[in-house]
Amino acid sequence: MQKKIDEAQVRKVAKLARLELNDKEVEEFAGQLSAILDYVARMNELDTNDVEPLAHCLPIHNVFREDTIKESLGTEKTLANAPQQDGSFFKVPKILEEPS
Amino acid sequence: MNQLSAKELRDKIKAGEIKSVEATKAVFERIAKVEPTVGAYISIFEEQALAKAAQVDKRIAGGEKVGELAGLPVAVKDNMCTTFGTTTCASKILANFHAPYNATVVEKLLSSDAIIAGKTNLDEFAMGSSTENSGLKRTVNPWDIERVPGGSSGGSAAGLAAGLCFAALGSDTGGSIRLPASFCGVVGLKPTYGRVSRYGLVAYGSSLDQIGPVTQTVEDCALMMNVIAGYDPADSTSVDEKTAPLCDYLAKLDEPVKGLKIGIAPKFNAGADEQVRKAIDEAINTYRNLGAAIIEIDMPHFDYAIAAYYMVATAEASSNLSRYDGVHYGHRTRNPNDYIEVYTKSRAEGFGKEVKRRIMLGTYALSSGYYDAYYLKALKVRNLIRGDFVSVFEKCDCIMMPVSPTTAFKMGEKLDDPLKMYLSDIYTIAVNLAGIPGISIPCGFDDKNLPIGLQILAPAFGEENLLRIARMYEKQTDWHRKRPNLNG
Numbered sequence: 001m002q003k004k005i006d007e008a009q010v011r012k013v014a015k016l017a018r019l020e021l022n023d024k025e026v027e028e029f030a031g032q033l034s035a036i037l038d039y040v041a042r043m044n045e046l047d048t049n050d051v052e053p054l055a056h057c058l059p060i061h062n063v064f065r066e067d068t069i070k071e072s073l074g075t076e077k078t079l080a081n082a083p084q085q086d087g088s089f090f091k092v093p094k095i096l097e098e099p100s
Numbered sequence: 101m102n103q104l105s106a107k108e109l110r111d112k113i114k115a116g117e118i119k120s121v122e123a124t125k126a127v128f129e130r131i132a133k134v135e136p137t138v139g140a141y142i143s144i145f146e147e148q149a150l151a152k153a154a155q156v157d158k159r160i161a162g163g164e165k166v167g168e169l170a171g172l173p174v175a176v177k178d179n180m181c182t183t184f185g186t187t188t189c190a191s192k193i194l195a196n197f198h199a200p201y202n203a204t205v206v207e208k209l210l211s212s213d214a215i216i217a218g219k220t221n222l223d224e225f226a227m228g229s230s231t232e233n234s235g236l237k238r239t240v241n242p243w244d245i246e247r248v249p250g251g252s253s254g255g256s257a258a259g260l261a262a263g264l265c266f267a268a269l270g271s272d273t274g275g276s277i278r279l280p281a282s283f284c285g286v287v288g289l290k291p292t293y294g295r296v297s298r299y300g301l302v303a304y305g306s307s308l309d310q311i312g313p314v315t316q317t318v319e320d321c322a323l324m325m326n327v328i329a330g331y332d333p334a335d336s337t338s339v340d341e342k343t344a345p346l347c348d349y350l351a352k353l354d355e356p357v358k359g360l361k362i363g364i365a366p367k368f369n370a371g372a373d374e375q376v377r378k379a380i381d382e383a384i385n386t387y388r389n390l391g392a393a394i395i396e397i398d399m400p401h402f403d404y405a406i407a408a409y410y411m412v413a414t415a416e417a418s419s420n421l422s423r424y425d426g427v428h429y430g431h432r433t434r435n436p437n438d439y440i441e442v443y444t445k446s447r448a449e450g451f452g453k454e455v456k457r458r459i460m461l462g463t464y465a466l467s468s469g470y471y472d473a474y475y476l477k478a479l480k481v482r483n484l485i486r487g488d489f490v491s492v493f494e495k496c497d498c499i500m501m502p503v504s505p506t507t508a509f510k511m512g513e514k515l516d517d518p519l520k521m522y523l524s525d526i527y528t529i530a531v532n533l534a535g536i537p538g539i540s541i542p543c544g545f546d547d548k549n550l551p552i553g554l555q556i557l558a559p560a561f562g563e564e565n566l567l568r569i570a571r572m573y574e575k576q577t578d579w580h581r582k583r584p585n586l587n588g
Contacts, residue, residue, distance in 0.1 A: 005464065009464075010460070013460055013463050013464045013467065014460065016463050016467060017418060017422075017447075017459050017460060017463040018422070018425075018440075018443040018444050018447060019444060019447050019448060019451075019456060019459060019460070020441075020444040020445050020447070020448035021448070021456070025456070029456075029457065029460055032457065032518055032519075033457070033460060033461060033464065035518075035519050036410065036461060036518065036519055036522070037464075037474075039406075039407060039519055040407045040410060040411060040474065040478075041407075042403075042404060042407050043404055043407045043408060043477050043478065043481050044477075045404075046401070046404060046480075046481060046484065048477060048480035048481065048484070051480040051481075051483050051484060052480070052483055053476055053479030053480050053482075053483065054479050054480070054482045054483035054486060055307060055479055056307055056337075056535075057293055057307065057482075057486055057533065057534055057535025057536075057560075058292075058293055058294055058339065058535050058560060059343075060294075060336075060337055063333075063336045065333065073200055073201075077200045078200070080198065080200065081196075081197055081198060081200075081428070081429030081430070082427070082428060082429060083426060083427070083429075083430070083431070083432035084432065090427055090428060092427055092439055092442060093436055093438060093439045093442060094439070095439050
C-alpha cells in the first residue's frame, strides 16, 4: 500500500475512467496521486478489524412509493441538451463493425 | 439599503416600506459596479428578476399573501438546476447545459417569492477549496482581491460579502459552504445530511453533499432554513419529519441555550495559525462570560478525516461523473474516431485538472486490488470518526473550533500542490463524514484585515440549537456587520 502509483498504473486507471490523458498529465498525476496516497496511508495506523464500514452517516432505509403513472420529461426535453440527436434518439458513432 | 440584512429587508418589503423592485435594482446597480472586480456570478437574470420583483410588489400592494422571502434578491450556486439560464457547475463540459427541471431548493425559493438574481461561481463540480478550479471564471475575495474567496461556494460567499445579493445558497461536501463563509466574513451553514433535499443538486459525493444557506447573519440563516429544509419524496436520502421533526428556526432563535456546554479540543486547534487561534479563544471566552461551561474533549480519529474523505469523496465522484459521456448532454468532442473516443476525448476536453485528478483518485480507490485497502478502509475510518462525535455529544451540546487553519490565502498559492490545498479543509471535513450540521460565523479579523470564522458543530438534526448558540454570539458582537471596502 505504501507503493507509489507509477505512470503505467496512471494510464491503466485513466483507461478505466475513460479519460484521455497526455504524457505531461500522466507524469504529473503519477507524482501527485502518489503524494496523496502516501498521505492517505496514515489510515493504516488505525486497527479497523472490528469496525463496520459506514457508507451512510445516518440511518437510511429503503423508500417505497405507490407505482403510479406520472408525467415524465418527454422526448423533446430529454433530447434538448444532446450533442447530437435526430428528434427521437441520441446519436453516437457506430459501435459495431460491418460484418466482413 | 445595502446595509440591511435579508430578514430586515424582507420585513421592510413585506411592510411596504421598501419596494422589492428598488432592492432588486440596487443589487443590479451594485453588480454593474463591482461584479467586474469580484466575479461572483456565472449568470445573472436582471430582466427576469425585475419582473418577478414588480409582481411581488404588486401583490403586497394588493394585500395578497406573499412568501417567506418576499421580494428578496438571492443567489444560487451554479450546481443547482434551474430551468432558466444555464447550470454549468463551472465546468466546460456543462457550459451550455440547460436543466430541464428546477432543483427542489430552487422551487422552494421561487414559491417563497425570492428573487433569484443570478447563479454563482464555484470550483468545477464543487471540487476545491478556493474557487480557483472554476473552468469558467475567476472569483476574488472582496476583502483582498489578490486572495481567494475560499471554496467551493466561493461565488456565493464573495457575492454576498460584496453586496451582490442579500442571501445565497451554497453546497458543502467537505467544507464548501463553511470555508468560503469564513474567508469572506459571512455566515454559512451546512445542515445535517438529509435535512435539505439534494434533488437537482449536481452530484459530487452523494453521501456527503448537502445544500445550505450563506447569509449575512445567523437570523438570515434561520430564515433561509425555514424555506429550504424538509422532506422531499424526490430525494430518497432526505429525512422525513417522523425521523426528525422540522421546526420554525426563527421561533426560539433569540432564546439563549441554558446551561450550554461547549466542547473544545485544544490539541487539535493548536494546528491553526496564532491569530486564528486567538480569535477562536476570544469567541469561546465570550460564551464563557455568557455562562457556558467549556469542556475539553478528545477526538482521537479526527486526524484521519482528510485521508478518509479523499477516498470516499473521490470514489463517489468517479462514479457520479461517469454520466458525462458526451452522449446525453454536455460537451462532445468534435471528430471522434470511434465511440470510445466520444467518452475519452469529450471528458478530456470538458473536465479541468482537479476534476480529472479526483476521478483518477476515486477510480483507483475503487479498482480491483485496491478497494479493500483504500475505499473500504476509508468507510471504516468514517465509522470511527462518527463514533468520536457520538461520544463527544454525550458530554456537550456543541463543539467549537476554527473553520480553517488560516485566513484567505493568495491566489495560486496552493494550486500546484493538491495535497496542500486539501489540508485547508482539515477542520471542516469530519462534519461531512459524520453527517452532522456545522456553521461558520464571523469572529474577528487578522492583522491583514481578513475575516476569521468560528465553527460550531452540533449533533445530527440539532440545527435549532446550533442556530440559537450561534445567535448568542452574534448578539454580543458586530463582526457580522463589517463589510469589505470595495471600490467599484
